[in-house]
Each structure stands twice: as C-alpha cells, then as structure tokens.
Amino acid sequence: MVVFTERLLFWVWLWQLKNYHFKRFIDHFRTSKGKKLIFNLQNLGLFLLILFVLFIYFIPEQETALLWYSYWFLVLTVFFALLCLKVLYNVVLVRLKIPVFTKKSLFLIFSGIVLEFLIVFFFAAFKESSGFLLLLFFFFSPLIFSLLVLVLQPLTVYQRRIILKKAKEKREKFKKLTVIGITGSYGKTSVKEILSFILSKKFKVLKTKKHVNAEIGIAQAVLNELDETHEVFVCEIGAYEKGKIKEVCEVVNPKIGILTGINEQHMSTFGSQQNIISAKFELVDEVDLAILNKDSRFVKKEVKQRKILCSVKEAGDVFASNVIETKEGVSFDLYSQKGDSVHFDLKMKGKQNIINALLSAACAKELGIGFEQTSSYLKDFEMEEAPLKVKKGDLTVIDASYSANPEGVLADLDYLNLFEGKKAIVMPCLIELGKSSKKVHFKIGEKIAEVCSLGVLTTKERLKDVKKSGANVVFLEKADDILELLNKNEIKTVLLESRVPKSLKDKLWK
Numbered sequence: 295m296v297v298f299t300e301r302l303l304f305w306v307w308l309w310q311l312k313n314y315h316f317k318r319f320i321d322h323f324r325t326s327k328g329k330k331l332i333f334n335l336q337n338l339g340l341f342l343l344i345l346f347v348l349f350i351y352f353i354p355e356q357e358t359a360l361l362w363y364s365y366w367f368l369v370l371t372v373f374f375a376l377l378c379l380k381v382l383y384n385v386v387l388v389r390l391k392i393p394v395f396t397k398k399s400l401f402l403i404f405s406g407i408v409l410e411f412l413i414v415f416f417f418a419a420f421k422e423s424s425g426f427l428l429l430l431f432f433f434f435s436p437l438i439f440s441l442l443v444l445v446l447q448p449l450t451v452y453q454r455r456i457i458l459k460k461a462k463e464k465r466e467k468f469k470k471l472t473v474i475g476i477t478g479s480y481g482k483t484s485v486k487e488i489l490s491f492i493l494s495k496k497f498k499v500l501k502t503k504k505h506v507n508a509e510i511g512i513a514q515a516v517l518n519e520l521d522e523t524h525e526v527f528v529c530e531i532g533a534y535e536k537g538k539i540k541e542v543c544e545v546v547n548p549k550i551g552i553l554t555g556i557n558e559q560h561m562s563t564f565g566s567q568q569n570i571i572s573a574k575f576e577l578v579d580e581v582d583l584a585i586l587n588k589d590s591r592f593v594k595k596e597v598k599q600r601k602i603l604c605s606v607k608e609a610g611d612v613f614a615s616n617v618i619e620t621k622e623g624v625s626f627d628l629y630s631q632k633g634d635s636v637h638f639d640l641k642m643k644g645k646q647n648i649i650n651a652l653l654s655a656a657c658a659k660e661l662g663i664g665f666e667q668t669s670s671y672l673k674d675f676e677m678e679e680a681p682l683k684v685k686k687g688d689l690t691v692i693d694a695s696y697s698a699n700p701e702g703v704l705a706d707l708d709y710l711n712l713f714e715g716k717k718a719i720v721m722p723c724l725i726e727l728g729k730s731s732k733k734v735h736f737k738i739g740e741k742i743a744e745v746c747s748l749g750v751l752t753t754k755e756r757l758k759d760v761k762k763s764g765a766n767v768v769f770l771e772k773a774d775d776i777l778e779l780l781n782k783n784e785i786k787t788v789l790l791e792s793r794v795p796k797s798l799k800d801k802l803w804k
Contacts, residue, residue: 295410297377298435300390302406305439307393313508314398314443314450315534317563321726324562326753331436336377340433343370347426367425398450405446406439454510461513462545464520471524473546474657477531477539477577478554478587479570480701481650482507484677485554486530488647489654491675492668493661497525507532509542516546526661534563536573543580550660551581552653555590559699562728571595585656587649602660604652606645612656614638614648621712624648628655628665636665641676646705691780694721695752700734704741711745718748720776723756732759739763750776 312318322328347366353359384390393399417427431438465471474489476482483504490501502515507530520527529546533539556574564570571592578584578597586593588603588610603610606617606626614626623641626648628634640647655668690713694706703721710717719742727734739760742749749767751757757769770776 295414296381297374298410298414298432299407300381300384301432301435302403302410302439303393304391305436306399306402306406306443307391309402309440309443310393310396310399313534314447315563316444318534318560318726319440321562325723325725325755337433339373340429343373343429344426344433347429370425370429402443402446406442409438409442457510457513457517458541458545461516465516465546468520468522468524471520471527472550472661473527473529473548474550474552475529475531475539475543475546475548475577475581476552476554477533477574478552478590479557479559479574480699481554481587481646482530482532484647484650485552485653486528487677488650488672488675489552489657490528492654492658492663492671493526493528495667495671496663497661498523499526499528500524501528502530506530509538509545512542513545531577533573534560536564536569537576539573539576540580543577548577548581550583550585550657551577552585552657553578553587553590553593554650554653555587555701556592557590557700558727558730558734560726562726565728567592567730583660585653587653589649602656604649604656606648606652612652612659614652617645617648619645619709619712628652628669630665634665636669638669639673641673644705644709646701689716689718689748689780691718691720694719700724700727700738703738707738707741707745716747717745718750718780719746720750720752722753723751723760725755731756735759736763739765739767742767748779750779752776 308322309319312322323332343366347363350359350362350366353362381390393403413431414428417424417431465473476485476489486501490499493499500515500520502512506512506515512529512531515529516527527546529542529548531539531542553574556571558567558570560570564573575595578586578595578599582599584597584599584601586597586601586603588605589607602612605613609629610631612628612630614628617624617626621643623639623643624645624647625637625639628636628638638651640651642651651672655665658668659665690710692706692710694703703719703724706721707719710719723735724731724738735756736759739749740763742760742765743763747766749760749765751760751767751769752771754769757767760767768779770779
C-alpha cells in the first residue's frame with residue numbers, strides 16, 4: 295500500500311499542478327520530464343515482469359510453470375521491497391511530491407486510497423493470480439488515478455458552480471466596491487503587487503493572493519476575504535481557454551481592466567494565437583475603462599469603450615522616456631497626453647517593470663492618486679520575491695529557471711547584459727507554446743548568443759532550436775553537473791535554486 299499511495303499522491307500533485315486542466319495535463323507528456331514519467335527503468339521493470347508471467351502461463355508442464363512462477367514471485371517481492379525503500383528514502387529527504395491539501399485534493403486522495411483497498415481486497419480472492427493482478431494495477435495506476443480525477447470532475451464542476459454563484463451574490467451586495475481586473479500573458483502578478491501597493495496608501499484594498507488567478511480561487515477570495523471595509527478589489531485573472539475570463543467578470547463585475555500584454559504563452563491549450571487574443575480581450579469587453587500595453591504586438595484589437603494606452607517604446611496616453619536601467623533598478627520620466635511630466639526611480643530590476651509601473655500609475659490616476667504621488671510611493675517599493683537573482687563570481691550567472699514565458703526570459707537576458715565579463719543563463723525550455731515553440735526558442739537563442747558566453751538548458755525539448763540560432767548552449771539536468779560545468783568557466787556560485795538540494799545550496803551561498 296505504501297508504493298500505491300506514493301503514486302496516488304504524485305499523480306494528484308501533477309493534476310493539481312496543471313490546475314486539473316486536461317489539455318495542460320496532456321501537454322506535459324510532450325516535455326522531456328513528462329516522457330520520463332512513462333519511459334523509465336521502473337516502468338520497464340514492471341513491463342518485463344508482466345511479460346514474464348504471461349510467458350509462464352504458456353508453459354505446458356505444471357511443475358516447471360510453478361517453479362518459474364516462484365522465481366517470478368520472489369523477484370516481484372524484491373522489486374516492491376526496493377520501491378518501498380525508495381519511498382521511505384524520499385520521505386526522509388522530503389522529496390515526495392505531495393499536493394497542496396485542499397478540499398478537492400483531499401477528496402481525491404481519500405477516494406484513491408479507498409479504491410486501493412477495494413482493489414487489493416478484491417484481487418486477494420484470486421489467490422495464485424493475485425500477485426499478477428496487483429502488478430497490473432500498479433503498472434496502470436497512473437491511468438487509473440487519472441481516470442479517477444476525470445470521473446469525479448462532474449462533482450467538481452457542480453461544486454464550482456455553487457461557489458461561483460455564491461461569490462457573485464456576495465459581490466453584488468458591495469455596490470461601492472471598485473474591482474480592477476488584470477489579465478495578460480505575462481506581468482499580471484507584478485502589476486497586481488505594484489498597483490495594490492499604490493492604492494493601499496489611500497484605500498482599503500483586497501487583492502488576490504500570489505499565484506491565485508483561476509476562477510475558483512478568485513471566487514473563494516470574494517467569499518472568504520471580502521468584507522464591508524474593502525473599497526478596492528485588485529483581481530489577477532488567468533485562463534487556459536476561452537470563456538474563463540468572461541466567467542470571472544460575471545462574478546466580480548470589474549470596472550477597470552488592465553491588459554499587461556499578449557504573447558504565445560499557453561497556445562497549446564488555447565489552440566491558436568487568435569484564441570489567446572480573444573480570451574484576453576474578454577476582460578476588456580466587460581469593463582468601463584481599459585488600460586492597455588501598447589507595446590504588445592498582439593494588442594491591436596479595436597476597443598469600443600474608453601481606453602488608456604501605455605508605452606515604453608513610443609508616445610501614448612501614458613508613456614515613458616529617458617529610460618535608464620542599472621543593476622539596482624530603473625528610472626524614467628513619465629509623460630501623458632494631458633501634459634504630465636514626472637520622474638520615477640524604481641528599485642525593481644529589469645526594464646519590464648517600467649510598463650508594469652505605467653499601467654499601475656495610469657490606473658491609480660483614475661482613482662484619484664496623481665502621478666507625483668505614485669512616484670513618491672514607488673521609491674520604496676520592492677517585490678517580495680525579486681524574480682532575478684544574480685551573484686557575481688568570475689562569471690555572472692542568472693537563474694531563469696522559473697521563467698514561464700518568452701518575455702520573462704528576454705527581460706532576464708536584458709538585465710544580465712548590464713554586467714561585464716562572461717555571462718551565462720540557466721533556464722528550462724518553455725512549455726505550452728504550441729506550434730510557435732520552435733520560433734520562440736530560436737529567438738531566445740539569438741538573444742543568448744548576443745548576451746551570453748554560455749547557456750544551460752535544464753530540459754531538452756527545444757535544445758536544437760536554440761542551438762540553430764548560434765547560441766552556445768548545453769543540456770544538463772542535474773545540479774551537480776551544472777555546478778561542475780560552471781566551475782570550469784571559473785564561477786564560484788551557481789544560482790539554479792529550483793533544482794539545487796538544500797545542503798548543496800547552503801554550501802554554495804556561504
């Protein structure tokens with residue numbers, strides 16, 4: 295039961311990681327990590343054990359068959375014993391993949407454990423064949439546990455509708471509440487944090503928690519956190535398919551919508567670039583005022599209602615000029631079509647934060663906080679977790695292992711370019727880009743070739759596409775191997791925090 299439960303926890307964790315979204319879950323198996331879940335030594339051993347016992351069934355002499363079956367059963371026992379030891383070893387090292395405990399995940403885990411007991415109890419009645427049947431169950435358990443998630447989806451959908459309905463009813467009671475919706479392919483969380491910081495100087499602000507942007511999480515924020523003291527609700531809205539953003543809008547009724555920008559992110563789940571554009575504009579179509587990133591090449595759709603266009607590259611309703619980027623932050627002059635001219639000094643690293651600040655400042659202005667005030671407030675603002683972590687040895691390395699979209703990686707490389715000497719980037723191949731993936735990775739490769747002397751990819755799906763650009767990149771998955779390579783390039787520290795074991799990480803940061 296130990297190994298069965300460990301598998302159950304892992305597959306619930308994976309489904310939860312993909313937000314129980316079928317297309318995202320399936321798309322995971324196109325990646326190298328996903329393929330390893332299917333094609334690995336453990337599954338190969340299980341498959342050979344299944345083939346071997348099937349071979350035994352065709353041996354005509356009963357005594358010979360029983361002898362070989364006893365050998366097979368001994369190997370099977372040793373195999374599962376080793377798996378149990380592996381599970382215990384991972385428990386000790388805190389390496390088990392365990393889902394965040396929510397009502398849904400706990401219900402799935404409980405249902406899965408009940409299913410395990412029922413199947414084990416049922417198979418035990420077959421006596422001689424019980425070992426083979428349990429082996430089959432274990433081999434196909436990922437599929438069985440995934441089917442369990444899908445079978446229980448109708449119940450989840452029903453619960454979800456109830457939660458959304460209750461949240462909508464509660465929201466309607468707060469007539470004076472101003473809701474600001476933020477969506478886009480990138481920058482949503484940054485804009486949410488910046489805007490909430492500014493508005494909190496004048497209003498009682500509720501914001502969605504970090505990494506919570508799906509409809510059910512937003513609805514729960516309304517139900518569990520919204521009260522009569524709140525004047526503004528800043529709501530980050532994400533989606534993986536058309537209709538979801540509109541569904542959130544029907545619940546929270548936003549007055550102002552901010553569109554941070556659009557790229558190819560999640561094209562594999564949306565199906566096409568046009569579907570992504572249409573989905574993001576669902577927010578724009580539902581609000582009284584739309585604040586848009588004019589620099590985003592896909593933000594070209596006509597907007598019928600009042601709009602404010604923000605830009606770093608050209609003139610707009612609100613735009614930046616005289617941009618200066620340093621290792622410590624960015625500064626710029628904000629101008630508006632109404633004649634405003636205000637200087638901004640930000641401690642936030644990376645040019646991408648300029649457009650985030652412009653979008654936030656434009657929104658704050660609409661709620662009575664002037665650009666001068668916003669500039670003053672943002673002098674002391676810092677992100678809770680800076681997205682860029684760089685440390686200088688003889689080689690400057692940037693950890694982009696958490697970057698999830700093309701704009702994030704390109705921004706990381708722009709920041710890295712501020713440093714002198716040899717430079718390197720450590721990053722994974724980007725996922726869920728669909729048919730645009732090849733083109734996007736080639737473009738990233740061109741930037742790596744321009745900025746870096748070395749690139750390390752921690753996944754290899756698009757290694758060839760990055761290499762075609764002329765970039766000097768290698769594929770290395772293990773932290774120790776990456777550290778060894780970087781040491782050869784005279785670096786004293788490696789910043790691949792997402793993969794470095796704590797013991798090694800502590801050693802490196804001394």
